[in-house]
Amino acid sequence: MQCIDRIADLRRAVKAARQDGRKIGLVPTMGALHRGHAALIAQAAEDSCFTVVSIFINPAQFGPNEDLDLYPRTLERDLQVAAEAGADLVFAPVAAEIYPSGFNTWVEVGGSLTDCLCGAFRPGHFRGVATIVLKLFNMTDPDQAYFGEKDYQQLQVVRRFVQDLNLPLKIMPVPTVREADGLAMSSRNKYLSPEERSVAPWLYKALRAAAEAATSGEGDIHAIRCHALEIIASQPALQLEYLEIVDSESLQPLHELCPGAVMLAAARLGNTRLIDNIKLI
Numbered sequence: 577m578q579c580i581d582r583i584a585d586l587r588r589a590v591k592a593a594r595q596d597g598r599k600i601g602l603v604p605t606m607g608a609l610h611r612g613h614a615a616l617i618a619q620a621a622e623d624s625c626f627t628v629v630s631i632f633i634n635p636a637q638f639g640p641n642e643d644l645d646l647y648p649r650t651l652e653r654d655l656q657v658a659a660e661a662g663a664d665l666v667f668a669p670v671a672a673e674i675y676p677s678g679f680n681t682w683v684e685v686g687g688s689l690t691d692c693l694c695g696a697f698r699p700g701h702f703r704g705v706a707t708i709v710l711k712l713f714n715m716t717d718p719d720q721a722y723f724g725e726k727d728y729q730q731l732q733v734v735r736r737f738v739q740d741l742n743l744p745l746k747i748m749p750v751p752t753v754r755e756a757d758g759l760a761m762s763s764r765n766k767y768l769s770p771e772e773r774s775v776a777p778w779l780y781k782a783l784r785a786a787a788e789a790a791t792s793g794e795g796d797i798h799a800i801r802c803h804a805l806e807i808i809a810s811q812p813a814l815q816l817e818y819l820e821i822v823d824s825e826s827l828q829p830l831h832e833l834c835p836g837a838v839m840l841a842a843a844r845l846g847n848t849r850l851i852d853n854i855k856l857i
């Protein structure tokens with residue numbers, strides 16, 4: 577597995593792989609790789625792609641009071657995880673190459689997908705995500721790009737601009753990977769104290785209870801939501817930001833349970849922000 581930090585070298589490596597008849601698969605990450613990332617990389621490799629993993633902590637998607645400075649930086653270990661999962665190349669650029677001085681062009685996906693849910697609590701976040709992801713697509717020119725379903729709103733935002741801008745690539749969603757107790761894998765789980773770590777799985781417990789109620793016949797969307805809210809309220813350390821039942825594509829709130837209903841939630845636990853989601857039916 578090669579590791580490079582220059583855009584020109586990335587383009588050269590991708591061109592050579594393409595000349596060898598390989599399909600290109602991109603797994604964009606911010607590093608601190610865990611089993612969730614390994615599943616994305618393994619899926620790209622299994623799909624016979626020349627698998628490129630980008631590692632770049634993108635300052636543009638962090639708000640002024642967020643955790644940019646604290647975000648875990650573990651490049652050596654990341655290279656090991658990427659290689660073991662089947663990556664062919666890691667692209668770990670420095671910020672100056674990605675955002676040259678005078679940088680002033682942004683990708684803004686329209687309001688209804690980005691103002692709600694995480695977007696309401698993290699203004700500008702999805703603009704930062706869409707901009708870096710489009711830049712990575714332009715640098716790598718992948719046939720397929722892999723995103724985890726844990727970041728569900730991000731996945732829909734990326735799908736939207738890929739369609740809107742006629743980008744010739746396929747977005748490949750990969751199911752959330754969880755710890756044994758249900759907690760969704762996240763690089764930010766490293767921030768949790770042992771006490772917080774024991775509370776963290778309750779977010780998913782609440783989502784699962786809602787999904788179980790929906791599949792066992794509870795049709796009242798309000799009752800399903802209240803059930804999940806009660807479970808979260810039983811853990812005072814979990815400070816809920818939002819818990820909504822929305823349409824899986826438009827992310828607009830649903831008033832009746834219907835196929836494609838997804839419950840999305842975010843909560844603060846100490847200094848850590850947790851997000852998770854579940855399909856209801």
Ligand code: PAF
Nearest residue numbers: 604605606634705708727
């Ligand atoms: O999901 C992430 O880690 C990031 O938002 C992404 C897609 C790598 C863009 O920086």
